[in-house]
Amino acid sequence: MTKSSSDKFLPGLVQELQEFAFSQTGSTKILRMLGYGLLLLALFDVVEMLVPPNFMNPAWEFQTFGALVERIPVPLIGLALIFYGELHSRNKWEFLSLKLLSWLTLLLAVIFLLLIPLGIGNTVRLSKQSAAQITNASKQQLSQAEQVEQRLSQATPEQIGNFLKAQGRSLNGKSTQEVKTQILSEVSKAKSQIKTQAQTTESSQRLNLLKNSVKWNLGALVSAALFFSFWKATQWARISR
Template sequence: MVDHVWSILLGLMFIFLYSQSSIIKPKQLSILKFFSWVALPIGIVYLLMLPLGINNSLTLYKNINNQFTNQQAQQQEQLQKVTEKLKTVNSQQELTNIANSLNLQNEIAASKSPQDLKNKIYQQIQTSAQNAVSTANVAKREQIKNLIKTAVRINLGAIISGVCFIILWRLTRWTRIIEKNVG
């Protein structure tokens, strides 16, 4: 709504600029008066959209935080399950199955003992967890940055649009008082 308001404002400006310098017929005057009065409530509506836009931005920010918190909790839970499973495993075959499920074929071949393989799997799990956390934080920062950009653009556009419509209403006062001078 805010993105496309400029064409409406520009159109109204052209209508009033053209009409101000020419002879106005009574039918045109009533249309101009209508457009002049419509500009005021539209401007007020755009200014009243500002708290709504800020509230929506804050809600989206909370949703982004909740989404990433839930995602982190799920990853921690999965990490905990694999770590607990790794602690209870004693046989070479079970360790090999865990390593295969984690795509650690190189570690299977390089390990000499089950304890060595267990340590390598544990290190790989910790590295993967740290990488997942840092990747999630980068994605979260990017989403928040995009949210801030969009919120500022829309809220600033709403303020400017509202003020422009009210200024247009103020500048077109002549259409609302012209009848008094003619009659």
């Protein structure tokens, strides 16, 4: 390339670089505005989840913990967009907000770490409560079945006939003893089904609770690590003017 051609080429290149830089500045401001908007929307979600509060209720605490973890990508993306470009092309009011947001990431990292033992504790409490409720419900059903079984065992043929009439059934040519034996067999099967259904329900609920607990606790751990990495990476914001 000759000297004259290079003299013509360099100004054009400089102009293109300037235009590119200006376009990047505009795009960066748009991304930051989007970040602030996402943070504001995330704040609305948090307020909606925490109002009205119901602390000391393990079910509410567990579901709220899960909802917080499920929504964490929005504030993470928002913070990444806000911190993008560091101090380049910032408004004056942003310097203070960047400091506050940088320290906020550390606070959120600590909060999500502290939520993990709370989530594990509520998992245990909810598992025990669920097992107790299922056990009590099955005991009541078994007690009712045993009462029916006891009454039938002591019932006279006339009482058996009245029992069948009350249910819209008839002997159909069978003796009252045969019908009595058949009904007792049905009650015995019902008792066995009650026990089996209680065990199945308890196992299913425990599995779902465990799956959600593992998912949300691991999510809280990852969120805490990401917030802490944000805090470390934004030291420039904390020492800015």
